[in-house]
Amino acid sequence: MLSCHTAPVEKAAAHSSIKLGWVLINKKLITPAQLNAVLLQQQQCCEKLGNLLVEAKLISDQQLAQLLREQYWRRNGYWVI
Secondary structure (H helix, E strand, C coil), X not given: CCCCCCCHHHHHHHHCCCCHHHHHHHCCCCCHHHHHHHHXXXXXXXXXXXXXXXXXXXXXXXXXXHHHHHXXXXXXXXXXX
């Protein structure tokens, strides 16, 4: 069981293996610390995670589009490695 003091990355990973942040970390595009910083920022402004990552120049628009496609395919059971 997760405590209320668990870092945002750990909470995201516990809920689903197809979260955008999880995919970014697995692909080594961002670090867990970078994801935590953006997730904390997201809590303040209610902006979509992908938009915040692009604004912070952690990923490009093209990377975001590719990652969102991958996330869609994973969620719908079509992603096979």
